[in-house]
Amino acid sequence: MLVEYFTIGIFIAIAIAFACFAVLASHFLGQRKPSAIKQAPYECGMTTVGSSFRRVPIKYYIIAMLFLIFDIEVVFLYPWAVVFKEYRVFAFVSMAVFLGILILAYIYIWKKGALEWE
Amino acid sequence: MKLPEIDLYLIAPEIILTAFGFLVLLADVFSPRTEKKGYLGILSLIGIVVAFFYTLPLIGSGKSGFEGMFTADGFALFLKVTFLIIAFITILISMGYAEREGIAFGEYYALILFSTLGMSLMASGTHLITIFLGLETMSIAIYVLAGMLREDRRSVESAFKYFLLGAFATGFLLYGIALLYGATGSLQLKEIATYIASKNLLRNPMLMISLVFLTIGFGFKIASVPFHMWTPDVYEGAPTSITAFMATGVKAAGFAALIRVFFTALPQFRPDWTSIMWLISVATMTVGNIVAISQSNIKRMLAYSSIAHAGYILVAFVAGNDIGISGILFYLMAYAFMNLGAFTCVILLGKKGEENTLITDYSGIGFKYPLLAASMTVFLLSMAGIPPLGGFMAKVYVFSAAVKEKFYWLAILGVLNSAVSVYYYLRVTVLMYFREPQREITGLQFSPASVLALIIALIGTFYMGLFPANVLSFAQKSIVGLM
Amino acid sequence: MILPPVPPAFYLVLSGILFTIGVIGALTRRNAIVVFMCIELMLNSVNLSFITFSRFLQSIEGVLFAFFIIAVAAAEAAVGLAIFVMLYRSKETINVDEVNLLKW
Numbered sequence: 093m094l095v096e097y098f099t100i101g102i103f104i105a106i107a108i109a110f111a112c113f114a115v116l117a118s119h120f121l122g123q124r125k126p127s128a129i130k131q132a133p134y135e136c137g138m139t140t141v142g143s144s145f146r147r148v149p150i151k152y153y154i155i156a157m158l159f160l161i162f163d164i165e166v167v168f169l170y171p172w173a174v175v176f177k178e179y180r181v182f183a184f185v186s187m188a189v190f191l192g193i194l195i196l197a198y199i200y201i202w203k204k205g206a207l208e209w210e
Numbered sequence: 211m212k213l214p215e216i217d218l219y220l221i222a223p224e225i226i227l228t229a230f231g232f233l234v235l236l237a238d239v240f241s242p243r244t245e246k247k248g249y250l251g252i253l254s255l256i257g258i259v260v261a262f263f264y265t266l267p268l269i270g271s272g273k274s275g276f277e278g279m280f281t282a283d284g285f286a287l288f289l290k291v292t293f294l295i296i297a298f299i300t301i302l303i304s305m306g307y308a309e310r311e312g313i314a315f316g317e318y319y320a321l322i323l324f325s326t327l328g329m330s331l332m333a334s335g336t337h338l339i340t341i342f343l344g345l346e347t348m349s350i351a352i353y354v355l356a357g358m359l360r361e362d363r364r365s366v367e368s369a370f371k372y373f374l375l376g377a378f379a380t381g382f383l384l385y386g387i388a389l390l391y392g393a394t395g396s397l398q399l400k401e402i403a404t405y406i407a408s409k410n411l412l413r414n415p416m417l418m419i420s421l422v423f424l425t426i427g428f429g430f431k432i433a434s435v436p437f438h439m440w441t442p443d444v445y446e447g448a449p450t451s452i453t454a455f456m457a458t459g460v461k462a463a464g465f466a467a468l469i470r471v472f473f474t475a476l477p478q479f480r481p482d483w484t485s486i487m488w489l490i491s492v493a494t495m496t497v498g499n500i501v502a503i504s505q506s507n508i509k510r511m512l513a514y515s516s517i518a519h520a521g522y523i524l525v526a527f528v529a530g531n532d533i534g535i536s537g538i539l540f541y542l543m544a545y546a547f548m549n550l551g552a553f554t555c556v557i558l559l560g561k562k563g564e565e566n567t568l569i570t571d572y573s574g575i576g577f578k579y580p581l582l583a584a585s586m587t588v589f590l591l592s593m594a595g596i597p598p599l600g601g602f603m604a605k606v607y608v609f610s611a612a613v614k615e616k617f618y619w620l621a622i623l624g625v626l627n628s629a630v631s632v633y634y635y636l637r638v639t640v641l642m643y644f645r646e647p648q649r650e651i652t653g654l655q656f657s658p659a660s661v662l663a664l665i666i667a668l669i670g671t672f673y674m675g676l677f678p679a680n681v682l683s684f685a686q687k688s689i690v691g692l693m
Numbered sequence: 694m695i696l697p698p699v700p701p702a703f704y705l706v707l708s709g710i711l712f713t714i715g716v717i718g719a720l721t722r723r724n725a726i727v728v729f730m731c732i733e734l735m736l737n738s739v740n741l742s743f744i745t746f747s748r749f750l751q752s753i754e755g756v757l758f759a760f761f762i763i764a765v766a767a768a769e770a771a772v773g774l775a776i777f778v779m780l781y782r783s784k785e786t787i788n789v790d791e792v793n794l795l796k797w
Contacts, residue, residue, distance in 0.1 A: 381739065
């Protein structure tokens with residue numbers, strides 16, 4: 093029975109082997125000249141000020157949630173696109189109704205001010 | 211290429227509810243912020259009336275469409291009428307209450323319309339996808355509505371608990387549906403029944419597990435013991451108008467889907483689910499009534515009483531004959547009137563920042579607010595099952611269905627439970643008329659819309675008690691072809 | 694070299710295991726977000742079942758149902774996270790044990 097997983101097993105083995113090889117190879121072959129700047133957590137850019145666990149404006153969550161909702165519509169667009177050629181006008185109208193409802197929701201959040209950053 | 215069958219008249223009520231939901235939402239955001247928003251409630255009421263007038267011509271046609279995904283049979287239409295009445299009264303109550311509590315946004319009314327849409331989809335769905343989508347449309351709207359009072363910690367907590375437990379129950383329901391699909395290869399209820407009958411799958415373990423999971427999923431929505439733990443917390447914390455909506459609408463929709471799935475798709479398993487439901491019914495009635503006795507908050511007491519009522523309805527579900535199912539329809543409508551009425555009284559006794567929901571707050575109001583107290587008495591007596599009110603006739607039908615199918619013990623336990631329930635309903639009445647007020651309740655404002663809601667509920671309760679034959683014959687005609 | 698595919702029963706067992714992990718997690722965890730993630734795990738295990746059945750039965754309905762579950766789960770997540778944020782604002786915690794204002 094387990095022979096059916098053989099291909100997956102080979103794949104996993106190769107993946108692990110390659111990852112180990114890459115890490116070990118750079119460990120043994122690479123040169124190292126440590127300096128204070130290279131040891132810093134951020135090698136380039138600004139040094140961080142204060143704790144990295146800061147309060148984030150609530151706007152991020154709102155945008156994230158709205159993105160989530162509108163992103164999911166794509167899940168219906170893919171199967172629709174597959175059968176579009178077969179159903180043509182019917183498919184177009186159905187999807188227009190669906191997207192129309194989404195646009196109403198979009199107008200609502202826009203007017204509500206959920207997309208304004210300030 | 212064959213186009214799917216589309217019949218827009220069949221789903222006209224649903225389309226109208228959706229359209230008005232969006233109309234209310236957009237009307238809110240396009241009007242100036244400072245403006246009074248009283249017209250939003252009226253707009254929603256118009257939507258419900260229009261949906262109602264598009265529902266009526268469908269009655270008696272018994273048509274179904276959308277490739278067997280949707281039906282407008284009598285059963286669905288009776289329930290749709292009930293849902294629209296519930297939504298109508300809820301919005302009437304809200305027009306005073308939501309304004310008082312500062313939550314009369316467009317979203318509030320729109321979400322009520324959307325959840326009514328979900329309920330009618332649940333009643334009309336003959337395909338598990340339709341039923342599931344209806345259930346979720348209803349539930350997600352209610353999760354938000356329960357937390358509408360953002361400043362009130364109890365409301366937030368209520369939404370939180372309802373959401374987590376609701377999502378959890380959805381998981382079980384879905385797994386049940388998945389197993390049902392796996393065992394029968396279909397999601398259409400009639401096709402499932404045909405397949406089970408033709409292959410004789412009565413001892414199929416997958417179907418057995420599926421039955422258990424479906425019972426858990428629906429048991430949560432109708433708040434039956436042992437899946438009732440969320441009910442008192444959620445009902446107490448949610449805005450009172452939404453509590454009324456949940457106790458009547460969500461429960462009725464849960465029963466609609468439960469009956470549809472069990473009687474249409476799984477009639478072969480009748481002996482199996484009858485014995486499970488027998489136990490659940492008895493437990494639900496008993497726990498609901500006994501715990502209700504010790505409550506000190508009226509919303510909590512009504513929550514436990516609504517659990518007990520779910521138990522009575524399950525008695526008829528167990529009986530499962532014609533009287534039983536039409537009795538359930540009758541019961542759901544009668545319960546809608548009396549329960550919405552009782553919650554309206556609870557709302558009217560409160561004011562901004564002072565809810566007055568302790569049962570002791572009711573002492574002595576019989577003399578101060580005689581009409582309010584009298585209506586409250588009528589609703590409580592109706593729930594206790596005292597003639598000549600709607601609740602009495604509903605119980606008669608439900609218990610006689612059980613007797614007819616020889617479930618004598620079930621009927622006896624039901625009647626005994628009903629007798630216990632008289633105690634806590636009468637206690638409130640006694641407090642209202644025979645006790646001195648514990649503290650002054652003054653400055654109540656009776657908004658005209660709430661009073662109208664109260665009058666409608668009173669008329670409904672009396673009408674169903676005095677002239678039950680009309681509604682019952684409508685209910686009996688409605689269930690033709692369901693089983 | 695083409696080996697025979699993994700039998701459908703294996704997927705169903707995996708789905709059952711995932712569902713059980715989800716249920717146990719939802720019942721025992723105390724952080725609301727983790728509880729919610731466990732519930733999402735339950736929904737996804739159901740999706741796996743649906744897709745397996747759909748392929749096994751050669752019927753498209755199961756896949757369709759999975760799409761709808763994904764969409765509904767997204768809507769639920771949006772509402773749920775909003776409720777958690779609201780709860781955190783009013784109580785400064787999302788530990789389910791500390792949400793205990795309402796009880797008898």
